[in-house]
Amino acid sequence: MDWLRRPALFPGRVTPAGGGAEASLSVLSLARRAWTERQQDGHQALLWATQVLEALPGLALAGKQGVQLQGRMTLILAEVHLQHLRLDDAEQAAAQARALFAAVDDACGLADVCWLHHMLAADRGDTQALRQSLQEALRHAERAAEPERQLYFRIVMARSDMLQDAEQARQAWAGRLPESAEGLSSMCAAALADYLGVREGLLSHFAASANWFELGFEQALASGQLRRAMALASNLGFTFTAASDYARAIDWLQRGLALARKAGWPGSIGLCLAQTGEAMRRVGQVAAARELLQECLDTLDGHPVSRTILLALSYLGQVELDSDHAPQALALFETLVSRALQVGSTDLRLDGELGRARSLHRLHRLDDARGVAQAALGLAQQLQQQTMRVELLWLLTAIARSAGATSAVVLEGLSEAVTLAGAIEGYRAPPGLLEEAAEALAAAGRHEEAYAHARRAALVRRDSLSDEAAKRAAALHLHQQIEAMSAEREHLRRLAEAESARAQALEDAHQVLTHLSRIGQEITAELVAERVFEALERHVHALLPVSCMAIYLLDETRTQLVCAFGVEEAQAFVDPPVPVDEVHSYCARCVRERRGFVLGIDERPHEESQVPGTSEMHSVMFSPLMISERVVGVMTVQTPKVAAYGHREELIFASLCAYAAIALDNARAYLRLSELQRHVMAQEKLAALGAMVAGVAHELNTPIGNSLLVASALLSDARDFETQVQRGALRRSDWQLHAERTREGLEVIERCMDTAAALVRSFKQVAVDRSAEQRRPYELLELCQQCQQSLGLMLRRAGVHLQLSVPQGLMLQGYPGALSQVLVILINNAVTHAFEGREQGRLLLESQLVGLDQVHLSLSDDGVGMSEAVLRRVFEPFFTTKFGQGGSGLGLSICLNIVETLLGGRIRVSSEPGQGSRFVLELPLVAP
Structure with missing residues (x-):
């Protein structure tokens, strides 16, 4: 079937909705192979399409895309049925495909179904359905905004019109179709060449017609249009037959027959056999x-009612x-x-x-x-x-x-035939008919008329002979033209091969440059020297013949080269340091001269450079690792192969060395920066520790001071009571007063000590003890529900309603206790700060799966919100807006520490005054 080779099989990206992404991608790959190979190997394409249709229910591809895929596979079944002349089966499968495409309004698919109906009508000999289905295919292609399909269908329609009425078709299609196949796809180029060949052939321009048909034949084969290729071979056969070049005619008919036999399509085989047989009959090969x-x-x-078999019966008769x-x-x-x-x-x-x-x-x-x-x-x-x-x-x-x-009856019949023949425009009466009429007239004594008919018969024979001679001359001229065209094509073919070789060389160079670019991105992205060495060693073997590779870096004094990396035959080695002024060292020479060189081409390695016990290297490259004018080190690659490194390898090696120099310099700078960062972080930690200790001391000062004051008062009262006991002057009221003062003082001390103890516990939570937390899988919804239940009484007393919007079945792997602690702190913080001055409020705890490995858990409130100044410091230790009112300023700091260390995630907050606040936890599904 002559459909476009690259149809809109899947408009947009097909996203599997179930059945496993890997299985879905495998089935989609099989579907594309089935579509591509449907004419090259119809049997295999049929098997693949059947497998795809059987696998579709288990994959549950999303909506419209799944229906489109089913329609395309059904269309393959229809085409394979058509190839093997199972016309009823093909029509039934095409109807199923039409229903599928219509259900999802796939105009492109409907256009291809109409094209299949067009081919069905051609095989059935239904001329009315032939054009109707073609017009419908064009309408759908226009609706689908498919310009290539539109052009293809218009070309086929023009060819059909040309065969019906050549002059009218030439006028109707003048200027509406291209006059050259240049820039067209192989599919449209083949169709256009077929149309132009028919047009020129009807004008008896046989050389031009044959040239177009040959171009169309090549393009049809290139685009996999076997059916069109067979038809074009047949057209070439009839073109050469019309020019009386029967040898070439039969040659092309046999080529078409060979294609049909190889494809195994009975309809095409039969048509080629019939047409070749008729050509053989005309040349006397009965x-x-x-x-x-x-x-x-x-x-x-x-298939007794096939039009091809009717033609064969007529030819055989x-x-x-x-x-x-x-x-x-x-x-x-x-x-x-x-x-x-x-x-x-x-x-x-x-x-x-x-x-x-x-x-x-x-x-x-x-x-x-x-x-x-x-x-x-x-x-x-x-x-x-x-x-x-x-x-x-x-x-x-x-x-x-x-x-x-009687003679009169015979003469009457012959005269009627001759008269009718003379009335037909452009038709010459057969010489035999005229000669028989002349004989009958002579027998009837009408000699003048008999002479006129005989003379007319002689003229027709002469003209026929002249036409035959003209045809033979035209055939000879056509043969010469074809030979000239063949020579020109051969010349162009050779030019194309040379250009193709040049393009291939450019493509190879482009691929090498692209590969080097990717390598450069990979190498320069590394900030650790060891990983830079590994990446270089991995890629250099893919680009160059290498048995030994080494990298030497200048030390801090820049007086010697240190072997930072070396490997020979997959074995690591470390050479001793090399002084920069070493005379016989190629590495030192490379640094001194600031240039690279190739040994084995520029010069032979000298004997002093050979390390004892190592293999002799016949091809060696050295190149300095330079950043601008500053040398970082030297890199060398070596191989025992002779003349292994040329200009191309030298350029590749120079590019690798440039990337290596940048990467190693970045790694060294990053190492220094990391040391500086560690120093600064240590200083910041000490400063933070000092601030934290000062904050703790400040917070503990009030409850401890109050406790000391009350304890001193109780001690003084106890001494007074002891004095009164010694005097023996105690009354019952003194006993009662002493007991009351002691109880009140102890209650004050108990409250203060509870406050201090709670403050110390909160302070201890700042450093999360990972060893105390059990790692296990847990369901997020169940954990949120447990937090809601444990805080239910507090929330009801505060008039706050907590709503959960967490999907069921979302599993995490990590530390549920730590996450519960974070949620409790956030909810307590919202109840304490968000609804101040209000009798009721609302909290929303919701989660959302992001990608394949992360979940976002957010807590939102409709409270008073926070100012920008508060928002900037909200996670700082000991920062609170409730100093002296029960706030310690450690809750959110504890949350930040737990989320970023133990849970391996991030916490962020957004808020505006009067608009409430929203805390978002970005957590991995599997905690580190």
Whole structure:
């Protein structure tokens, strides 16, 4: 089927909704292979398409895209059925595909279904459906905004119009189609070449027609349009036949037949066999023609109403008549008439009736022959087939003569045939008809008219001979043109090969540069020297022949080179330091001269440079690692192969060394920066510790001071009470007063100590003890529900409603206790600060899965919000807006520490005054 090679199989990205992403991608790959190979290997494409259709229910591809995929696979089934002339099965599968595409309004798919119906109509000989389906295909292509499909369908429509009425088609399509295939896809180029070849052939421009057909044949093969390639080979055969170049005609017909046999499509095989057989009959190869036509009938034996088999019956009947096998010819023509009536093919039925009449005449069944010929004459008159009427009138006259009719009757019949032939524009009466008419006129004594007819017959024969000679001359000229075109094509082919080789070299260079660019990005992205060495060693083997590789870096004093990395035959080594002023060291020379060089081309390695116990290297490259004018070190690659490094390898090596120099300098700078950062962080930690201790001391001062004050008062009161006891002057009221003061003082001390103890516990939570937390899998919704239940009483007393919006079944791996602690702190913080001055409030705890490995858990409130100044310091230790009112300023700091250390995530907050606040926890599904 001549569909576009790259259809809109999946508009947009097909996202699997289930069944496993890996399995879905495998099925999609199989579907694309089935679509691409449907004409190259229809049997395999059919198997793949069936497998895809069977796998689709288990994959549950998303909506429209899944239906489109099912429609495309069904369309493959329809095309394979069509290739093997299972026309009813093809029509049924096409109807299923149409329903699928219509359900999702896939205009592109509907256009391709209509094209398949167009081909079905062609194989059935349904001329009305042929154009209707083509027009419908064009409408759908326009609706789908598919310009390539639109152009393709227009070209095919123009070709169809050209075969119906060439002059009208030329006027109708003038300027609407390209006149050159340049810039077109192979699909459209093949179709355009076919159309232009037909147009030039109808103008008898055989050389131009053959040239277009040959171009179309090449483009059809290039784009996998086997059916069109077979048709173009047949067109070339008839073009050369019209030019009387029968050798080339048969050659092209046989090429088309070879393609059809290789594809194994019975319809195409049968058509090629029929057309080749007719060409062989015309050149007098009757036996070969009979063999080919009989093979055509055997091939299409299961499809008796195919138009191809009707053509074969007509051609084979003519072969039998040429061989004087009238009975066999009669049987063939009778079968042709019967089947032509069955399918409504009037033109082939008329051919069959004429053949029947001639066969009956040869068998001397004159009455039967006369009846068949007269019925056929009426049909020809009805169909306005004037040339066929001439043939039938001539045959009726021959039948009458055989039946012993009078000269007057014979003369009347011949005169009527001659008169009709003269009235047909552009038609020349057969010389035999004119000669018979001249004889009849002479027998009737009408010698002047007889002479005129004889002279006319002679002129026709002469013109025929002249036409034949002209055709042969044209064939010779055409042959020369074709040879010249072939030579030109060969020249262009060689130029194309040279250009292709040059383009391939450029493509190779581009790929190397692209590869080097990717390597450079990878290497320069590393900030650790060891990883830079690993990346270089991995990539250098992919680009260069290397047995030994080493990197030497200048030390801090820049007086010697230190071997930072070395590997030979997959074995690591470390060379001793090399002084920069070492005379026999190539590395030192490379640093001193600030240039690279290749040993084995520029010069031979000297003996002093060979390390004892190592393999001799015949090809060696050295290059300095430089950043601007500053040398960082030296890199070398070596191999025992002779002349292994040329200009190309030198350029690649220089590029690798440039990337290596940048990466190693970055790594050294990063190491220094890391040391500086560690120093600054240590200083910051000490400063933070001092601030934290000062804050703790300040917070503990009040409860401890109050406790000391109350304890001093109690101690003084106890001493006074002891004095009164010693004096023995105690009254009952003194006992009661002492007990009351002692109880009140102890209560104050207890409260203060509780406050201090709580402050110390909160301070201890700042450093999370990982060893005290159990790591396990847990469900996020269940954990949130537990927090809601444990805080239920506090929330009800505060008039706060907590709503959960967490999906069920979301599993995490980590520390549920730590996450519970964070949520409790955040909820307590919201109750304490967000709803100040209000009797009620709302909290929303919700989660959302982000990507494949992260979840966002957020707590929102509709409270008073925070100012920008508060928002900037909200996670600082001991920062609180409730100093002296129960706030310690450690809650959110504890949350930050737990989330970023133990849970491996991030916490962020957003808020505006009067708009509430929102805390978001960005957590990995698997904690580190």
